[in-house]
Amino acid sequence: MSSESLASYKAQLKANRLGLWLFFASESFMFGGLLAARFYLWGNTRPDLDQLLGLIVTSILLLSSFFMNRAESAIAHDDRKTFLNSLLITAALGLLFLVGVVGFEWQGHLKPWDGVYGAVLFGMTGLHALHVFSGVIIILLIWNRGRKGGFSAERHWGVEACAIYWHFVDVVWVFFYPALYLLGLPVS
Amino acid sequence: MTVLSLGIVRGLAAQIVGTALGMGLVVLVRVLMGLHAWEAEPATVVGAMLGTIFFMIGVGSMNDWFRWARGEATPIHHGPPEGRPSWTRYFGVDYSHKVIGIQYGVTAILLLLTGGALASIFRVELAEAGRQFLDPAVFNTMIGMHGWGMIISILLGIAAFANYLIPLLIGASDMAFPRLNSWAFWLNVPAALVFLTSMFVGGWDTGWTAYPPLSARAPLGMQLYFVAVFFFGISSIVGALNLIATILLLRAPGMSLFRMPIFAWGVLATSIIALTATQLIALSFIMVMMQRLLGMGFFDPAQGGNPILFQHLFWFYSHPAVYIFVLPGLGVISEILPVFCRKPLFGYKWVALSSIAIALAGFLVWAHHMFTSGMASFLRVPFMFSTLLVAVPTGVKFFSWVATIWGGKLTFPTPMLFVLGALSVFLIGGLSGPPNGIVTTDLFLHDTYWIVGHFHATMFGGFVFPFFAAMYYWFPKLTGRMYNERLGQLHFWLMTPAFWIQSLGQMRVGLLGMRRRIVDYDPALGIEGGQLAVTIAGLVIGLSVLIMLVNLVYSARRGRVAERNPWNSRSPEWQIPSPVPEVNYPDGLQVIGEPYDYGLPDSRYVNLQVAAAGE
Numbered sequence A: 001m002s003s004e005s006l007a008s009y010k011a012q013l014k015a016n017r018l019g020l021w022l023f024f025a026s027e028s029f030m031f032g033g034l035l036a037a038r039f040y041l042w043g044n045t046r047p048d049l050d051q052l053l054g055l056i057v058t059s060i061l062l063l064s065s066f067f068m069n070r071a072e073s074a075i076a077h078d079d080r081k082t083f084l085n086s087l088l089i090t091a092a093l094g095l096l097f098l099v100g101v102v103g104f105e106w107q108g109h110l111k112p113w114d115g116v117y118g119a120v121l122f123g124m125t126g127l128h129a130l131h132v133f134s135g136v137i138i139i140l141l142i143w144n145r146g147r148k149g150g151f152s153a154e155r156h157w158g159v160e161a162c163a164i165y166w167h168f169v170d171v172v173w174v175f176f177y178p179a180l181y182l183l184g185l186p187v188s
Numbered sequence B: 001m002t003v004l005s006l007g008i009v010r011g012l013a014a015q016i017v018g019t020a021l022g023m024g025l026v027v028l029v030r031v032l033m034g035l036h037a038w039e040a041e042p043a044t045v046v047g048a049m050l051g052t053i054f055f056m057i058g059v060g061s062m063n064d065w066f067r068w069a070r071g072e073a074t075p076i077h078h079g080p081p082e083g084r085p086s087w088t089r090y091f092g093v094d095y096s097h098k099v100i101g102i103q104y105g106v107t108a109i110l111l112l113l114t115g116g117a118l119a120s121i122f123r124v125e126l127a128e129a130g131r132q133f134l135d136p137a138v139f140n141t142m143i144g145m146h147g148w149g150m151i152i153s154i155l156l157g158i159a160a161f162a163n164y165l166i167p168l169l170i171g172a173s174d175m176a177f178p179r180l181n182s183w184a185f186w187l188n189v190p191a192a193l194v195f196l197t198s199m200f201v202g203g204w205d206t207g208w209t210a211y212p213p214l215s216a217r218a219p220l221g222m223q224l225y226f227v228a229v230f231f232f233g234i235s236s237i238v239g240a241l242n243l244i245a246t247i248l249l250l251r252a253p254g255m256s257l258f259r260m261p262i263f264a265w266g267v268l269a270t271s272i273i274a275l276t277a278t279q280l281i282a283l284s285f286i287m288v289m290m291q292r293l294l295g296m297g298f299f300d301p302a303q304g305g306n307p308i309l310f311q312h313l314f315w316f317y318s319h320p321a322v323y324i325f326v327l328p329g330l331g332v333i334s335e336i337l338p339v340f341c342r343k344p345l346f347g348y349k350w351v352a353l354s355s356i357a358i359a360l361a362g363f364l365v366w367a368h369h370m371f372t373s374g375m376a377s378f379l380r381v382p383f384m385f386s387t388l389l390v391a392v393p394t395g396v397k398f399f400s401w402v403a404t405i406w407g408g409k410l411t412f413p414t415p416m417l418f419v420l421g422a423l424s425v426f427l428i429g430g431l432s433g434p435p436n437g438i439v440t441t442d443l444f445l446h447d448t449y450w451i452v453g454h455f456h457a458t459m460f461g462g463f464v465f466p467f468f469a470a471m472y473y474w475f476p477k478l479t480g481r482m483y484n485e486r487l488g489q490l491h492f493w494l495m496t497p498a499f500w501i502q503s504l505g506q507m508r509v510g511l512l513g514m515r516r517r518i519v520d521y522d523p524a525l526g527i528e529g530g531q532l533a534v535t536i537a538g539l540v541i542g543l544s545v546l547i548m549l550v551n552l553v554y555s556a557r558r559g560r561v562a563e564r565n566p567w568n569s570r571s572p573e574w575q576i577p578s579p580v581p582e583v584n585y586p587d588g589l590q591v592i593g594e595p596y597d598y599g600l601p602d603s604r605y606v607n608l609q610v611a612a613a614g615e
């Protein structure tokens, strides 16, 4: 690799990083809009959801961020084995989160057409789950490239972007979880 | 060369396949779930969405990303496609910001003509009292289509100039993300087709604002409208992201933020709004869409929902959207005015920061559209004050323009005429604004033609006139030829007085009791004369725009060859050949002075021989 192409890679890296954070700024407005809708429509109440389930899926997602971080620092140290394994664990935890939300929470007594409680619950968890799902797909694409020898300690923007995206989706849930499960008085 | 080598043909074919596939998918799922097979709404929505995605794949705008995912190298190809005539690059994926700028521009003009044609039709209907030839539902669909057709045309028109000019003005070789740039453009094409199709599947009779509960039970066309606006919105967000990154990171050496061309400030401010606020209109439309599809009761009072929430979400975008439309146009005014006054732009820093101030203040004013909506009444006064606050930075711009003109050596070619026309029209729009922002007067003005007159003046003064000024001004840059000056002057002298009549006429019939969004009115209002005048003025405006198009199309082929710097501008894009070669500034570009020091002897803005001077 010539030094010039590394310089242009670094310039593009700077732009990529800014672009990704601008994308998050944009997405924050959408998630913020959903939160605003939640407080507008639910006020100081919330549906009576399964607290244990909420706690479990939240823990799973937070744990997944740890493994995502491990994957990123592994590739930064050219440790390909840990990198690939951690990616797979992250994806598996992400899928587990989706199973918890879609397979259990969505199968409860509340349905999308059950008043504003159903509508907001499915709206918020649905759009968030869509992001988690896209994150899993991206992780698997990165894993597939990494498996074939892609990425290196010097050049792994794809991994970095995937990791920050995953953390972002995680942080969104940190706001959504209390808004859905904890704040306000439960009504059944 | 086969016709399938054109990206757009492949894209359209793929869109048809994708739409059919999406519809089939819904039928399949419904059969598997034991429901009756055909339900128009979900089939149409999924079909339209999958069709759009298929278009994007078919046109080839995602090839590089697929290659990347497979681990292949994806070098960017510069220049026209190999083995094919160079005009074909305009009909497929091309990463040059100049090509994408022109793609945006042509699409914008096509939508402008569509929106204009619709307006001409319903204006004829309104020319006299009594129903002539339009069914009320068709009339309502047409006014909504006119509104959104024009909104999208404006967004694409801004993108056209921003894409073509920003890299040139800031001395960059291209945008920060060329692939994303092309992707953002092409998304508009399938979205526009979905949008136009909505007219033929029942239309949507809500007007452009699509308020529930009406939009929750409007015909099927409503759903296609939601899908289309959703994709237009994504394109707008992605384009804004690209422009912000480009302006912040790719400026030439020596170009500090306060030595940027003022147009770049306008585009930066606009992009900040488009990047963020657009999410909220997309969200509000998706929520109505889901209410219709799944019975999710966000806005349905029977389910505990609240339609006023929709208005909050909708206006959180749609008020700042007005600033998205006008800030680049106001930037064009500030950009061109010094050239034809041969004087520095007055108060450059204040003008630059006023754009940012308008953008930020614009986030705090949305509920002035809701004074009559039944929202909590304690919100009215704070939103009134924040709204009136916007007049301050807008006033800064106006004073700067007047002070720039003051004592200048003015010349009046067509671009300058349109800049002055913009000032006169924007003044009408600006002065008629505060009465709508003040609660007491707005309670009477709301939903009347006064509002229609006000915002058309704002749009024409803030976007259309500056946009036309920019078209004439940079036409020699784009084509290397001059437009016909006499036809340009004719365009201006037809359009400007006609617009004054239209705008003031709309306000007058509004004050006399003409309401928005109705196909007919009571002759006893005494507004038939005014309505006729508005219709005639509107048709004259349409005619004048056609004259411009004839002028530009003809001149692009047969016009006089333009000299290198016909306006004697200091801006770097005029120091290089026209049309701009594939590489913008082969010898680099360095900023060594202030951008608008017209009339100051020995002042220079840029040095284009950086490489030759040995850096």
Ligand SMILES: [Cu+2]
Residues within 6 Å of the ligand: B318, B319, B320, B322, B366, B368, B369
């Ligand atoms: Cu407004």
